[in-house]
Amino acid sequence: MGSSILPPEGEHLATGWEPELPAADSLVRQAVLAHASWAVDAAQRAGRPWHDGDSWAGGIVADRGSITNWVVAKQPVDPNAILTEVAALFPPSVPYLYVSPWPTGDLRPHGLGLAGHPPLMLRLPGTATTPPATSLEIRRVTTAAGLEDAERVLVEGYPLPELQPYSPGSLYSASFLDGPSTVFVGYDGDVPLATATAHTAAGVTVVENVAVMPAARGRGAGASVTWAATTHHPDQPAVLIASDDGQPVYERLAYLRVERWTVWVRG
Known part of the structure; x- marks a missing residue:
C-alpha cells in the first residue's frame, strides 16, 4: 500500500462510547x-x-x-x-x-x-407489518385512573408478587405522564387486561412494562399493546430487551435480534 493506515500519533480513535459523541x-x-x-x-x-x-x-x-x-x-x-x-x-x-x-x-x-x-431487539420505522388483531380496545392513558389501571395490570399480570396486593402509586407517580413515556392499556369493556409503555429518548422508542392478565392471554392482547407502544413515534426505531416468552411476539411485529445484553438482579 502506498500510505500508512495508522492514524497520526496521539490522535484519538473513537470507540463509539465517548460521552461527547452524538x-x-x-x-x-x-x-x-x-x-x-x-x-x-x-x-x-x-x-x-x-x-x-x-x-x-x-x-x-x-x-x-x-x-x-x-x-x-x-x-x-x-x-x-x-x-x-x-x-x-x-x-x-x-x-x-x-x-x-x-x-x-x-x-x-x-x-x-x-x-x-436477553437479546436487544430492534424494529426500524417504515417496516411493513400487519397490525395484530385483538378484541380489546387499546387506549392511551391520559388520566390518573388510567395510570392505576396500567399499574394494576403490571403488578398482577406480569406478575410482580412483591407488590401484591396491588396498591395505587406502587410504580407510577402522577407526573409520569408529563414526561417522555406514554402508557397504553387494553380494555375489555372497562376491565383493564393488558399494558405497555413507550419511552422516547436518544432518537429511539424503548418499549417496556409489557404485561397481560391471564384472562387476556391468547387474544392478541400483548401483541396489540406492544404494537401501540412500538408505533407511537412512527419515525423512530423501536428497541426492547426481550424475554424468552416475548421474543416470538416481537419477531411477528418485525423486530430483529441485534445482540445479547447481560442482566443481573439483586432481589
Whole structure:
C-alpha cells in the first residue's frame, strides 16, 4: 500500500462510547442511552433517588420488586467500579436490575444473581407489518385512573408478587405522564387486561412494562399493546430487551435480534 493506515500519533480513535459523541453515532448507542433514560426518568419525576453520569444511570422507583429499579451501564467500563457507586445510591434492602450491553464477569460478590443474556431487539420505522388483531380496545392513558389501571395490570399480570396486593402509586407517580413515556392499556369493556409503555429518548422508542392478565392471554392482547407502544413515534426505531416468552411476539411485529445484553438482579 502506498500510505500508512495508522492514524497520526496521539490522535484519538473513537470507540463509539465517548460521552461527547452524538447519540446517533450508532443504533446500539441510541438503544443504550435510551434505556439509561428509562432507568432514571420515573424516579426523577417521583422525586426519588437517581443518578445519571458518564458511566451509568439508575434510579429507585420502588423499595420492592426486582424489576422496578434499573441500573444501566452506559460505557464498557469495569462493572465493579459502577457497582461500588451504585451501592452508595441503593440501600442494601432495595432490589434492582443491573443491565449491561457488555459481558460483565462474575458479579455475585456484589450480591447479584445472573438473570440471563436477553437479546436487544430492534424494529426500524417504515417496516411493513400487519397490525395484530385483538378484541380489546387499546387506549392511551391520559388520566390518573388510567395510570392505576396500567399499574394494576403490571403488578398482577406480569406478575410482580412483591407488590401484591396491588396498591395505587406502587410504580407510577402522577407526573409520569408529563414526561417522555406514554402508557397504553387494553380494555375489555372497562376491565383493564393488558399494558405497555413507550419511552422516547436518544432518537429511539424503548418499549417496556409489557404485561397481560391471564384472562387476556391468547387474544392478541400483548401483541396489540406492544404494537401501540412500538408505533407511537412512527419515525423512530423501536428497541426492547426481550424475554424468552416475548421474543416470538416481537419477531411477528418485525423486530430483529441485534445482540445479547447481560442482566443481573439483586432481589
